Amino acid sequence: MSKKINEEHWNKKTPFTVPERYFEQLPQQIQARVRQEPKTYWLTTPVWKLGLSALMFAIVMGVAVYLNNGKASSEELLAEVSNKELIAYLAYEELCDVDVLAEVDLSELSIDESALLELTPEEIEQEIENSDELEFYM
Amino acid sequence: MSDKDTSDQQLVIAFKKADTKQYAYYQIITKYQEKVYWVIRKMVIDHDDANDLTQEVFIKVWNKLAQFRGESGLYTWIYKIATNECLSFLRKKSKRFFVPILDVKSELLKKIDQASHIDGDQIQIALQKALLKLPDQQRLVFNLRYFEEMPFKDIAKITGKSEGGLKANYHHAMKKIEEFMKSY
Numbered sequence: 001m002s003k004k005i006n007e008e009h010w011n012k013k014t015p016f017t018v019p020e021r022y023f024e025q026l027p028q029q030i031q032a033r034v035r036q037e038p039k040t041y042w043l044t045t046p047v048w049k050l051g052l053s054a055l056m057f058a059i060v061m062g063v064a065v066y067l068n069n070g071k072a073s074s075e076e077l078l079a080e081v082s083n084k085e086l087i088a089y090l091a092y093e094e095l096c097d098v099d100v101l102a103e104v105d106l107s108e109l110s111i112d113e114s115a116l117l118e119l120t121p122e123e124i125e126q127e128i129e130n131s132d133e134l135e136f137y138m
Numbered sequence: 139m140s141d142k143d144t145s146d147q148q149l150v151i152a153f154k155k156a157d158t159k160q161y162a163y164y165q166i167i168t169k170y171q172e173k174v175y176w177v178i179r180k181m182v183i184d185h186d187d188a189n190d191l192t193q194e195v196f197i198k199v200w201n202k203l204a205q206f207r208g209e210s211g212l213y214t215w216i217y218k219i220a221t222n223e224c225l226s227f228l229r230k231k232s233k234r235f236f237v238p239i240l241d242v243k244s245e246l247l248k249k250i251d252q253a254s255h256i257d258g259d260q261i262q263i264a265l266q267k268a269l270l271k272l273p274d275q276q277r278l279v280f281n282l283r284y285f286e287e288m289p290f291k292d293i294a295k296i297t298g299k300s301e302g303g304l305k306a307n308y309h310h311a312m313k314k315i316e317e318f319m320k321s322y
Contacts, residue, residue: 014180026171030167031160
């Protein structure tokens with residue numbers, strides 16, 4: 001087709017159509033969607049605020065990881081020390097039984113404290129000699 | 139202030155009150171749904187895409203109208219959301235292709251030939267194909283001016299461009315379309 005077509009031949013119509021009753025149904029469809037959609041914080045909060053919150057959280061987490069990095073618990077640290085080194089340390093420090101026992105947390109031992117109050121000195125002595133756990137601290 | 143502006147003002151006020159919010163929203167949808175739909179449809183060609191985007195526009199109206207301060211008219215504000223939605227949609231589409239512009243435009247050309255809900259004479263179809271040769275922003279301006287017969291000052295508010303720039307842009311678009319249509 002080579003005929004000259006200028007603006008006079010155009011019209012304001014477009015070739016696009018819509019399904020039957022489309023605009024009658026559209027308002028209800030939209031309102032149904034609005035009722036279904038939950039109003040979430042991130043939809044109504046400005047993007048810059050969300051970004052700032054995320055950045056602050058990342059900074060706090062980074063600092064926490066940095067401070068805790070490499071810090072092992074005291075038990076883990078102690079487990080790395082050999083018995084030989086422990087004995088040598090104790091000998092060097094000239095610690096006696098009383099000093100060691102003072103550091104012991106009796107709750108970690110399977111000793112009933114209330115029962116201890118009712119024991120005679122001889123019975124306590126016997127208990128200490130028999131206790132495997134207490135020997136660990138000696 | 140025109141009657142339309144007063145009416146839109148009343149709709150916004152009614153929307154901001156809890157007991158009249160739903161009804162005001164319904165009024166806004168019925169008042170602007172066709173305008174919004176056709177602006178979008180002319181850009182994205184496909185009915186299903188236009189339907190999705192139209193609904194997204196009105197969902198945004200629901201979410202944001204409470205914060206609307208009335209610096210522009212309601213219809214300008216809604217049109218702005220609509221034009222941003224379809225330009226954003228076309229931009230996202232182009233990012234999925236390795237050769238962005240050509241493939242998206244080819245896809246839209248195919249839709250004119252093959253998609254459902256397309257029914258027009260040869261000139262109408264030729265004009266739509268010619269419009270696809272324009273960059274999206276220029277095509278949008280052309281559609282608003284030629285088909286919607288929107289004043290340039292209103293197009294300027296919607297697009298954020300100057301009136302002078304828009305007039306020059308429209309003039310160039312018209313020349314390109316005329317050249318294409320001559321060779322049709």
